[in-house]
Amino acid sequence: MNESEELIEQLKKGDQSSFSVVVNKYQDLVYNTALGIVQNAEDADDITQEVFVQVHLSVSSFKGDSKFSTWLYRITISKALDHEKKKKRKKRFAFVQSLFGSHEAEDIHPVEFNHPGVQLERKESAADLFRALKQLPENQRIAFTLHKVEGQTHQEIAAIMNLSIYAVESLMGRAKANLKKLLEVYYHKKIA
């Protein structure tokens, strides 16, 4: 039994100190993944908390068939997508409210997202990429984010998304092609 497996076993037994170790060890993995998907620091922070609460409550259901980090990625992606759906519903409601003159409607138009880990000279281009990324289909967006933001290999992404490596490669290819098209349209409008 390796160190990680031992840690998870302790966590299953309800050991509070192992939970602290797990949080410290994986917090950036969870936060960075959530941030790449929702593109908002506060939301990513909330999702990170929700993920670890979920881990604490359902660690007994982790059978060890996959790596613990793979399980964690799956929970994070699921929570982030749920969060996005909730936010979209709120935005729709805020839009309806704004039609009736309510001033509570805010944040209808998304603000530019700047990932804190991007090098300064690339910030502007990265913001354009993140804007385009939001328009991709869910699966393509997740695969691209895991690869580019989290640095996961195609094999690891396949394990996380329960897909074959071939399917992940195909998703990545389509994601890049779609992003290229979207960016070209965006820059064409910007330059013209």
Add this chain to the structure above:
Amino acid sequence: MKSKEKIEEYTDKALNSLDGVERASVSPYLLTRINQKLGAEPATVWEKLIFFIGKPAIAFPALTLILVMNVLAIVSQTSSSTSAADQAASLSADDYSLTVATIYDSENP
């Protein structure tokens, strides 16, 4: 022609902008905030059930349903109560032979 090249250049730059990106770090005191949330979360099955029933989205429709069922039960009972009373009276009259006894009855059992 020049603008096409520029578009291509910008696009490539954007597509490669995440190369070498560093992992973003979560804000401090995450564990404290998680523990606070865990303290607020119901732990046992019963607590979870009470937490679920206590939600306004569940509690109000459930209360309304109970009230409607009660009102329906009262209305149906009051409409059938008169006929039920008559039936009960005739049944007990038959069972206990609650009829006026005559001299003819006592002499011819």
